[in-house]
Amino acid sequence: MNKSTIKKVNFPISSKCLDEILIRYEIDLDTISIRELNRLVDKLSVEYSIKFLRFEFGVPGINSSPIGPSEEIKVIKNNIKISSTYPPFDGLQRLKKATSDFLEKYINIQVPSSSCIPTVGAMHGGFICQAICGRRILGAKTILYLDPGFPVNKLQAKFLGLEVESIDLYDYRGIALINKMESCFIEKNIGGVIWSSPNNPSWVCLKEAELEGIGKLLTKYDVIGIEDSAYLGMDYRTDYSEPGKPPYIPTIANYTKNYFIIISSSKIFSYAGQRIAVTIISPDLMNKRYENLKKYFDTDKVGHAFIHGGIYPTTAGVAQTAQHALAALFEAASIGEYNFLDDVKIYRDRAKEVKSIFKNNDFKLVYDQDMGDPISDGFYFTITKTGYKSSEILFHMLRHGMAGIPLNTTGSNREGIRICVSNVSVKDYGILSDRLNILNSYLNQL
């Protein structure tokens, strides 16, 4: 029997066969993690000789600009000490300055270099931010998540021994969101709030009025906001791509002094491989003191706790050359030589196309509205099939050579699947259409 025959016989994978495979690998689609799903899809691809459409990966789908790699080569060649010298815990002055300039040009806020701290990817920043937020005040060890969200942030809270609460952005937007948040803050157990805008996976973007409301609450209740800007400026309904000119990218920094902002290089600069990001600590927060921090960080001052109590004992700084790469990217973007938002705009075009193929096959968007406007097109969107649970939709997608993340694992209380478009290309559109068509016909026959 040759390969193509196997393929024809076995594809789509029968429900019986997939059930058996899931039992064999002890996998429960209701609780599957991204990595388990990755491994399952790898195995199915081999076993059934099928190239899956892998919507489950949330990874850059394009190459990074040559600016970063060239810079790394340059600094290695020009500075013989770069590999032997410990980086400063609070980061290289060049990157700190470049971050400060970039913030001014793209989000129109003024923060000194000293407030910009490089971290080993945004993960590292989010880890330390949550550690500080949840350990400032005795009794306020809960992190509030504006969900759906990136599941690993909750794993970080778990590592840190913190508690977790969640508000689903499907249920609360605008004034309802602010009121709901205030009802949480009143309990005095919330140390920090974390969100991403655009949101992973719904691509919901918080409105200025919402940021304003959140900012006021953060100040009023002395809670810290963690703005995870993983997809900074990637709401393409507004063009934020011109440095130093309005419109500027919205930020909580305009509405409170109680903030951390995390800027990752992974998505906006497609620079995931060298693990480099920056956390911006509000200049006021930097010098704020909380007695309870001492127990964990040997200091009561937030900025010192972040750097000497956070960066130092976890990684003792960030790889030197990666810091130069990110500095060069920020510098090129700030002077308008590198239009990073234009580079990643391709995700918008893919989302538009892929979304319409799903819709043409009786799938619906879960998070379809952004306070009255249709949701923006970007890195992710969310689909569902009326009458089916997340795990059931995933089950049938897998049978038909497609994978995505069940929404329940993202903290959403809705049934559906996260679709990441970073790895699809034009040539996949026809295949997707065919597979969804077969899947749809199958479900309609049931």
Add this chain to the structure above:
Amino acid sequence: MNKSTIKKVNFPISSKCLDEILIRYEIDLDTISIRELNRLVDKLSVEYSIKFLRFEFGVPGINSSPIGPSEEIKVIKNNIKISSTYPPFDGLQRLKKATSDFLEKYINIQVPSSSCIPTVGAMHGGFICQAICGRRILGAKTILYLDPGFPVNKLQAKFLGLEVESIDLYDYRGIALINKMESCFIEKNIGGVIWSSPNNPSWVCLKEAELEGIGKLLTKYDVIGIEDSAYLGMDYRTDYSEPGKPPYIPTIANYTKNYFIIISSSKIFSYAGQRIAVTIISPDLMNKRYENLKKYFDTDKVGHAFIHGGIYPTTAGVAQTAQHALAALFEAASIGEYNFLDDVKIYRDRAKEVKSIFKNNDFKLVYDQDMGDPISDGFYFTITKTGYKSSEILFHMLRHGMAGIPLNTTGSNREGIRICVSNVSVKDYGILSDRLNILNSYLNQL
């Protein structure tokens, strides 16, 4: 008044002036941290136009071999995807394999690649190791330190909310050490033991019999040993530099299955700048399960907790090019093309010289004996002055343009100063001799 006049007038710095400066900067020499000391010395150097002899830095004093930097350049040039692709959480296969080979050649143990996990410097490895050790078993949240040691390891325990106990190697060696450790283990509150051999700062090296005794205890009481091999093979009394040939570098792995080994690139390869190290998880420990881990790592399995519950939520992996650099260094060392121990032997020669200058000026070694043998010459040694406290010795050293770390900050219960020789060179020997001579005469007049 010109600069040289200032210098002549003010040097040595008078006790009164230094006292005033310490008050001005709110610095207490009894509790000073390494970084505070660094800043103080920076300031004194400028204020008094004096080039200090900086024995306080524990940083590589030589350039790294070109092997690492060349490899980073090569992989950046050859692989356009390297900067845009997330590294696997458990590390690049190449580095994992190279580590496994290196271990076989230099310490004569067989571990599979899967047991070798890259981390963002040894700091990152020590952080996750302690997290696992102290969270395995409810009630066993204490980390036992064989002191003196690297102060930041205790800051890590603090970050993790763990407890700390200490045994001073000055007071307990050989069977006394084993007995003392057993008396701690019997209490059932110890989750892990951490040590470095050669030890920072005493340069004490654990004997085979001690490792054997410790190994038996670790197995008997199900405690995990964390062998921090920051100075792997740098006990120059034995030549470990030929790969694949005895003598091999001593290790706890020969005496128990309950171990983590942390190999840092910072000192042995002078590769501190790119933050890269490897933790080796004993293959048996890798698959061991502890129910209490679930609460923090979402899994009860040690290996999975380390990678998916430890590496993932802290940094999501290690910079790609740094992993290739370390792989290349391990590879070159394993085939005998790169004699790394020969490169760093220079620290031995410096230690020998600097030690004798201190001794000639009535200083004594604190940790002078290594179970009957004189202590080995290496990266660090410890000095004291009879009748003076650590902070007093440091005070007078600072007055005379020298800096070192007070031993009390390293967990030692002895009075004295850690001297790191990495940054002194031949031309400093005369200056050191002169300054110690003046210092000594001053103290003798008191």
